[in-house]
Amino acid sequence: MVSFLSMERPAVEVFQYKDKEQSSNLLLQLNRLRQEKILTDVLLCADNTEIPCHRNVLVSSSPYFRAMFCNNFMERYKTKINLKGVTFAILSRVIDYVYTGLISISMDIVLPLMQAASMLQYGRLFEACSSFLQEQMSPDNCLSMIRLSEIMNCNSLRDRAKAMAMKSFSDVSASEDLCELSLPELMGYLEDDSLCAEEEQVFETLVSWIHHDPISRRGAISDLFKRVRLRYIHPTYLFQFIANDPLIQSSTLCTELIESVRRLMFSVSTKCTGDKAVDLEPLWVAPRRYTYHDMLVVMGGRKNNEQTSREALVFDESSQKWQRLAKLPMRLYKASYVALHSVLYVIGGLTTNTKYRQVSTAVYTLSLKTNQWRTAEPMLEPRFAHQSVSYLHFIFVLGGLGPDRQVTGSVERYNSMFNQWESMAPMPEAVLYPAVAATNQRIYVFGGEDATQNPVRIIQVYHISRNMWSKMENRTVKNVSAPAAVLDDKIYIIGGYTRRMIAYDTKANRFIKCANLKDRRMHHSATVLNNKLYITGGRYINGHDVIEDSDNFECYDPKTDTWSPKGTLPYKLFDHGSLTMASVSQTWAKSQDIM
Structure with missing residues (x-):
């Protein structure tokens, strides 16, 4: 007789049972x-x-x-x-x-x-x-949490509280707890590259800390002041506010540091010279805190070929989305756009809000910190269709058209240290729509067109420290309405009624051919972001030789000599500004994404 078990499948030798409720x-x-x-x-x-x-x-x-x-x-x-x-x-x-x-x-x-x-x-x-x-945890109590974590020997609480203190330092610096920090603790924050604060805030924090107990803390001013990265402070704030602070004036070392910065800026040089400036060099080369983010801002221009735009947009690279900034107070046709000390300047232009168009001397500024427009000291001469470029604490405005609609070669300079404009040596040859870039104490003006709208094949070079121009002919240059941008000691000239992009090596005084654009481009804009070249909008000539407006947004990598698409702008745009600006706070981030 065959057993019941033998008629079944062979038995498993071991059955592993796990009682999950046991x-x-x-x-x-x-x-x-x-x-x-x-x-x-x-x-x-x-x-x-x-x-x-x-x-x-x-x-x-x-x-x-x-x-x-x-x-x-x-x-x-x-x-x-x-x-x-x-x-x-x-x-x-x-x-x-x-x-x-x-x-x-x-x-x-x-x-x-x-x-x-x-x-x-x-x-x-x-x-x-x-x-x-x-x-x-909140910015109000994170410093107390750090104290608690030390008492409890709790690493996870300490790390989280320290991270919040670093990220929300602007809020933390206003708390009473910060004034209770010891000198080594405060120094630890101020010298940390990851501190999320503008350098002006760093200075105000150390002053508040000293004033909390001035008798015992006054002697720490020089050690604390060395932690402020003076290179990234707006000159007006540095020389008008910080330099006149009684605490700073009470310290010989602090006043010497400020004087070294002053001499450095006046010499229009990037190297420290002189006996007293030696102490400044390690402070001057201190890196920007890496909580600063470089943002791409697109401003003004002709929108959808309808009217001059008041829009200002910022591109969030992490989310790959465009967001709106505050609108420019005035519509300005062919104004110029430049960034200096994390402030956006819109200079001159032709007003279109009024019945009679007027050539403007007005200067409007926008800080990413406040996201609010303000008026600044106006130019000496009204102009539009001009070029602007920043270098150290200066803004240079070159050429353009005056009230008589005639091409001008005049040049003026804005000194942000003293908030004033001054006339400089004029260009040897007045040109419209050249490619302009500044590097190594010089401003380079490539090509453009003359008063009869003929392209010129010249390079004009302005020596900033000597206030002198030189001019040289070059058959390689033939660009009109093309932007220029400086990257890795080379000046890139992008398009200009052509698909060609060339890089000018200022040291070797020679041109290098780069990968071509997809289309013949003009009236577009360019800026450098994270060691890459970003091109926005403009106009292009299609296959039927018809000029069309563009919403193109693309990127050039000099390491691979290749172009890659980055999507599109929210609308078609030309004759606009494209700038890179450093920011810590993102007040505009509360606004809705455009696309």
Whole structure:
């Protein structure tokens, strides 16, 4: 007779069964035994109140109790253990957690609960308290949380609180807690590259800290002032506000540092010279804090070939989306656009808001910090269709058309240190729509067209420190309405009624051919962002020799000599500005994305 089992499939030799409810049921039963005081063999006491427990459960749950009951300590032989440093209310919650795995954490008990978890070596409970505190963290209390983390020796809480303090330093610096920091602690923040603050804020913070206890802290001014990265402070703020601060004036070293910066800027040089300037060099070359982000801003121009635009857009590279900034107060046709000290300048142009068009001397500024437009000191001469370029603390305005609509070669310079304009040596040859770039104490003006709208094949070079021009003919140059941008010691001239892009090596005085554009482009704009060249909008000549407006947005990588698309602008645009601006705060980020 064949057995029943033999008719089935061959039996598995081992069947591994796992009861998923066994561990939770066991814990549940042990808790019931504890509550009914069955087989409990030790009493934990706090505030003269006893809690019956099982030694084996305590030993299994904590290294603290394992050491107490499994080594030759006197507690091993006692049936009643007095625990000091913990209240009955907290101890009872901890024991409930040991037997159930559940506990309610609130602000009124989190600190004594955390202390008890640390003492009794319940690591996961300790980290649960840390997580709870991290959820309650804000810029107002993160410095207090750091203090607490040091007392509790809690790395996770300290790291999170420190990160918030660094990220929200503008808010943290206004808190009373910051004034309680020690000098080494404050120095640690101010010298950290990841501090999310503008240098003006760094200076104001150290002043507030000193004023909190001026008698004992006044002597720290020079050490703290060295942590301010003077190179990235607006000259007006540095020389009109900081230089006149009584604390700074009381320190010989601080005043010498400021004077070194002043001499450096006046010399229009990037190298430190002179005996007193030696101390400045390591401070001057200190890198920009890497919480600054370079943002691509597109401004003004002719929108959808309908009217001059008041729009200002910023491109968020992380989300690959465009967002709106505050609108320019005035429509300005063929104004110029330039960035200096994280401020956007819109200079001159032809007003289109009024019945009679007027050539303007007006200058409007926009700070990404406030996202608000202001008027600045006007130019000396009204002009439009001109070029502007920044270098160190200067803005140079070159050429364009005056009120008589005649091409001018005049040049004027804005000194941001003194907030004033001054006339400079005129260009040797007045041209419209050249490619302009500044590098190595020189401004290069490539090509353009003359008063009869004929392209000119010349390079005009302005020596900034000497206020002198030189001119040389070059058959390679033939560009009109083409932007120029400086990248890796080369000046890139992009298009200009052609697909060609060439790079001018200023040191070798030679041109290098680069990858062509897809279309014959003009009236577009270019800027450098993260060591790449970004081209926006413009006009192009299609296959039927018809000029069309463009919403093109593309990027050139000089390392690979290749172009890649970056999507499109929100609308077609030409004769606009495309700029790179550094920012810490992003006040515009609250506005809705455009696309």
